[in-house]
Amino acid sequence: MLFYDFEVFANDWLVVIADTDNQSEKVFVNNEQALIDYYHEHKNDIWIGYNSRHYDQFILKAIICGFTPQAINEWIIIDHQPGWKFYKDFWKIQLYNFDVMTNKFRSLKQLEGFQGHDIRETSVSFNISRELAEEEIEEVIKYCRHDVHETMHIFMETITEFESQVELLKMFNLPLRNISKTKAQLSAFILDAKQPAVPRDDEFDFTFPDTLQINKYTEVLDFYKENKDYNKVLELNVAGVPHLFAWGGLHGARNNYYSEGYFLNIDVESYYPALMIEYDYLSRNVKDPAKFREVRDTRLKYKAAKDKRQAPLKIVINGTYGAMKDKYNGLYDPLMANNVCIGGMTLLLDLIEKLEPHCEIIQSNTDGVLVKLRHYDDYDLIDDICYEWEQRTRMGLEFDEFVKVIQKDVNNYILVDAEGNYKSKGAYVKKLNPLDYDLPIVNEAVVNYFVKGIDPEETIFNCTELVKFQKIVKISSKYSHARYGTRRMNEKVFRVFASIDENDKQLCKVKDGVAEKIAYVPERCFIENGDIKDMKVPGKLDYWWYWTLANKRIDDFLGEDK
Template sequence: MLFYDFEVFHDDWLVVIIDAATKQEHTFINDEQGLIDFYNEHRNDIWVGYNSRHYDQYILKAIICGFSPQEINHWIIVKREPGWKFFRDFWKIQLFNFDIMTNKFRSLKQLEGFMGHDIRETSVSFETMRKLTDEEIQEVIKYCRHDVQETMHIFAENIDEFTSQMELLKMFDLPLRHISKTKAQLSAFILDAKQPNIPRNDEFNYTLPDTLQINKYTEVLDFYKSAKSFPEPYAEIFPTDIAGVPHIFAWGGIHGARQNYYGEGYFLLIDVASYYPALMIEYDYLSRNVKNPAKFREIRDTRIKYKLAEDKRQAPLKIVINGTYGAMKDKYNGLYDPLQANNVCIGGMTLLLDLIEKLEPYCQLIQSNTDGVLVKLNHPDDYYLIDDICYEWEQRTRMELEFEEYVKVIQKDVNNYILIAENGKYYSKGAYVKKLNPLDNDLPIVNEAVVKYFIDGIEPEETIFNCTELLKFQKVVKISSKYEYARYGIRRMSENVFRVFASIDKNDAELLKVRDGLASKIGYTPDRCFIVNDDVRGMKVPSKLDYWWYLDLANKRINDFLGHED
């Protein structure tokens, strides 16, 4: 397995390749033939990169096909055209490329920052319009090598992404070239889905499930029946109260929650098992482009069997069944079928509304989301009544419900909440309280302070002021391409990713983003900060760290949850 990364300048290019097995590094500088010879020796290896699906693989293929790296770089970076459009025969070049980028909104440097690693960028500008000096070349090699090594770290953190995809190829006896496909593309291929030659043009001819029984909230059904007649149906929304809870019905799932709710008692989280795949199977909402719909049911059933047996083979099958819905709205995917996508979404929302309507007289609705509801029982013994109501709904709709029990709920809104079980374990969702990991590690001390306050009753001051690990106070920011540059005080910065810390030192300044000469604040950053873009792992908190800034932010988030004014 090879990890690689290209750097392309006006008059120079280079690539660093590291063999994961031997740890041997290969560097090619303006050496087309050397790289082509290396590729020919390793054409059967898997090549791993970050964003290599959209960039690096096309630089390599362009060199193999006789184009200059600068031509294809200009095509992708400046003209913002997809690499595959540059030359129609690129697909003939065998390259088993695996892209470890799972979130297109996160750059490699941001992930490096979250891990606490060095995120300093090369001082050699990519706008340099001349040959690079030997010293500049060496600096770029060092920078490129670092990014390849970081790609290897990210691969290790996301190893399940690779192993599940490889297992999927094995399970369906697919050639290795499919390692390059996205999950949605792979789903379409496995299901043998191909778009028809003639567009269907029936996107809004959706129908409601024939098992639906709604008697009280019929205005929701009226909304979906009428929305299709509007010039821009997707712009239409329907806000309404359901079971005493504000809801919004639109095109992305049902969402409703009691704002700033805090409660103790007996709660049930009632989720529909594998909801969207089940709707596709039971109501024939699967993409009409699938050649053999029975295959989708077989994959779903096999995955359930593996999951119950705690068999790891359930993970790759999850890719297929969960990726299918999103692909039905992707006009470049073989599964593209927006009518069926609408049927799934509207069917899911209205059937869940059906369940809420049946439960409403016997419990209190706390929140509803795309595939489930959270309710508070009036008395623990009401469990059996609720179970009977749910059983009737399951039998009628052919869906399956799963129950989880909780004793405390702290809820800011439908997207931010903490559910606490009797044994003290908890589930949290939302930027304020989610459980962080090495690749998603922004302001960790603030999350920790908020969660400990609600779970353990520990005051945020204790969590924050007793922490001496600098990494936990980091805020990683990226200046998007919408802005021209970042400014620190009066100094124009050449980087676009920064690790900032709140400061009490009056010599420190504010980091701002600049567009059209106007500077604006970056969200959740202090008015005075210091920047540490080198490795911060193991660093201790310096005396100038502004603990109070983090405490104020933690208290604000706690108050946001409780609905208190600052």
């Protein structure tokens, strides 16, 4: 495997390539022929990069095809055009490219920052119009090498993505070139889905499931029958809970809800794939719909046996619905996507309607409902109601029991079970990981308070790891630069900490000469963009800023305005 990263300037370009097979490195600077020769030696290897699907692979292909890196760089970066449109024969260049970028809204520098790694950037500006000096080239190589190594770190953190994709190719005997495809593209390829020669014009000719039984909330059915506008939504009180019905699912929750008792989280198993199978809502572009059922059934068998082979099949199953709404995908079929979405919402409303007289509805979402039992003895009654719904709709339900619910709104909640384990969702309380590690001490303080009854002051003031107090800030392209006090900053990504030192300043973002505040950045902060993995908290850290923020978030959950 090769990990690679390109840097392109007005009159120079370079690429750093790390070969993991023999633990060697190659650097090419303004030497097209040497790079082309290297490519031919390694054209059967897998080339791995960050955002390489949209950028680096096209720089390489452009060089191979005789174009300048500057031309394709300008096409992608300045003109905001997709690389594949630059030259019609790019697809003929064999390149097994795998992109480790899993979130298009996160830059490589942000992910480096979350991990506590060095995020300092080269001082060599990409706006330099002259040829770079030798020392400038060396500095760019140093930082490019750093990014290649960071890409390797991210690859290891997300290696299951790669392993699943490789296993999928093996399962279906697909050529290695398919390693470059997105999950949605792979789903279409495996299901042999191709769009019709003449586009259909029936996007809103959807039908409700023939098993649907809604007697009380019929205005929801009327809303979808009469509405052909994706921007319209229906707000409705369902079972005492404010609900929103739209074209992407239903959502409803009791805001600022905090209670203990007997709770059941009722989820529909593999809901959207099941709807596609049982109600013939699969994309009409699929050559053999039975193959989709076969893939789903095989995955469920593997999942029950705790067989790792379930993971690659999940790519096909879960990628299909999204692909049905992508007009560039072979699975594109907006009518069937609407059938799945509306069918899923209305069948879930059907279940809520049946449950409503016998329990308290706490929350509902796209594929499930959370209820509170009036008495634990009501479990069998609820189970019977759910069983009738399952038999009638041909869907399957999964139950999870909880004893405490803390809910800010539909997108932010904590569910705690009898053993003290918890499930959470939302920016305030989500479980963090090395590639999503922003203000971790605040998340920890909020969760500890609600789950374990620990005072936020104890969690925050007893922590000595600096990385837990980090706030990673990215200045978007909408802004010209960042400003720290009165000093213009050239970097785009910063790691900031609240400070009690009066010599420290505020970090702002600047647009059209006007400075704007950055969310969750304290009025006085210090910046540490070096590696901080093993650093301890310095004396100037403002613990109280984090304590105040944690308490505000706790109040937000409880609906208390202080």
